Amino acid sequence: MDLFYVYLFSLIVFLVSLSIHFLFYKNKSTYGAVCLPPGKTGWPFFGESLEFITTNRKGHAEKFILDRVAKYASHVFKTHLFGAQTAVFCGPKENKFLFSNENKLVQVWLPSSVTKVIFTSAVDSSPGEEALKIRNMLPNVLKPENLQRYVSIIDHIAQKHFAEKCESKKEILVYPLARRYTFWVACKVFISMEDPNDVAKFTEHFDALISGLFSIPINFPGTNYNKAIKASKFIRKHFLETIKQRKIDLAEGKASPTQDMLSHMLLMSDENGKFMHELDIANKILGLLIGGYDSSSSACTFIVKYLAELPEIYAEVYKEFFPEPQKFDPSRFEGFGPAPYTFVPFGGGPRMCPGKEYARLIILVFMHHIVKRFKWEKIIPDEKIVVDPMPFPAKGLPIRLYPH
Numbered sequence: 001m002d003l004f005y006v007y008l009f010s011l012i013v014f015l016v017s018l019s020i021h022f023l024f025y026k027n028k029s030t031y032g033a034v035c036l037p038p039g040k041t042g043w044p045f046f047g048e049s050l051e052f053i054t055t056n057r058k059g060h061a062e063k064f065i066l067d068r069v070a071k072y073a074s075h076v077f078k079t080h081l082f083g084a085q086t087a088v089f090c091g092p093k094e095n096k097f098l099f100s101n102e103n104k105l106v107q108v109w110l111p112s113s114v115t116k117v118i119f120t121s122a123v124d125s126s127p128g129e130e131a132l133k134i135r136n137m138l139p140n141v142l143k144p145e146n147l148q149r150y151v152s153i154i155d156h157i158a159q160k161h162f163a164e165k166c167e168s169k170k171e172i173l174v175y176p177l178a179r180r181y182t183f184w185v186a187c188k189v190f191i192s193m194e195d196p197n198d199v200a201k202f203t204e205h206f207d208a209l210i211s212g213l214f215s216i217p218i219n220f221p222g223t224n225y226n227k228a229i230k231a232s233k234f235i236r237k238h239f240l241e242t243i244k245q246r247k248i249d250l251a252e253g254k255a256s257p258t259q260d261m262l263s264h265m266l267l268m269s270d271e272n273g274k275f276m277h278e279l280d281i282a283n284k285i286l287g288l289l290i291g292g293y294d295s296s297s298s299a300c301t302f303i304v305k306y307l308a309e310l311p312e313i314y315a316e317v318y319k320e321f322f323p324e325p326q327k328f329d330p331s332r333f334e335g336f337g338p339a340p341y342t343f344v345p346f347g348g349g350p351r352m353c354p355g356k357e358y359a360r361l362i363i364l365v366f367m368h369h370i371v372k373r374f375k376w377e378k379i380i381p382d383e384k385i386v387v388d389p390m391p392f393p394a395k396g397l398p399i400r401l402y403p404h
């Protein structure tokens, strides 16, 4: 599993570092001559983005980070990515520092190029305030009883996908299957969208958004960045229409208050009894889709990849994880786990991923369906891994299926 975690680790480091409004930059005038970490800020405007993107596309996302860690002999270095001065933090000590200093020494922040795609000018709060609202809202929307309600929906979608895409086939592409599955689940669970034509149209726009989100921010017709902005407008417009219709349906009793995240968000008020604006809701749903789509489908794909490479682990998974799963037996977690602050797939501290339980659920259902039905082997033994912005196998991870 090492490779996946290296990629995940570097992505986390990247996300964490991008989202830090670090005091070196923000409070320079207040603190006078601050001690900047070592590093280079590269070319004007481009900074080191081209090198970052190139190493990612070549499948060596970790190289950009590890080269600099070695060169500067430091787990903190400065660079310039996607139009923004950036400090990259890596290593357990540095993770601990970040996770325990949110809103004290560091604050959530996004490059303006990313904010321009995700949010609209009509939102007057900062990305930090937006993230805080999502963090406060999600536990309510994704609380265990709601997740429990979604299990049968998710299971139904997984069954449909495996029946349609795998049952009569000897070979399949895992990555497109995982993406299609996670996107269908999100469309249904977030906004009750299930018409195949709507979902397909939506997927196309969403893919354009994701691939332009972390690209060189040149807003010119034909660039990935320009396509991402257009896609984001299309998706938001669709969300707004859905939200308006849902309000009517809820008022007329044609929609259920618990049917999906959208109903929950519409009916949820803050401590002052204020409800969320329609545009606010549209932005939040878009943010959740961005946070959850690539990450979950990439995780599903890599689990399938590693289970093909590690048959002894597959055999254990097939037997299902624990001899007496219902028994209260905390000793099963004994032994040497990862050292603190070294294994942080969902981040840590106040910014820890608010979608982690939902993510675990959809990944688990996906794995349950594939493991229960098949054994498999990889068709391309050394398939290249590309990172854009999450890691994925360059040819989509073709596998040969062997039904049980």
Ligand code: HEM
Pocket: 012, 015, 016, 019, 108, 131, 132, 134, 135, 287, 288, 289, 291, 292, 293, 295, 296, 299, 344, 345, 346, 347, 348, 350, 351, 352, 353, 354, 355, 356, 358, 359
């Ligand atoms: C395997 C799947 C996933 C992984 C590995 C993952 C990982 C992460 C990580 C590392 C962060 C922290 C980033 C930072 O500190 O800047 C994060 C934040 C976030 N994740 Fe996830 N995530 C996953 C799935 C999801 C899903 C399914 C959703 C939505 C339902 C989601 C929504 C979010 C949101 C909204 C944030 C921002 C939180 C904030 O800034 O306060 N994630 N995720």
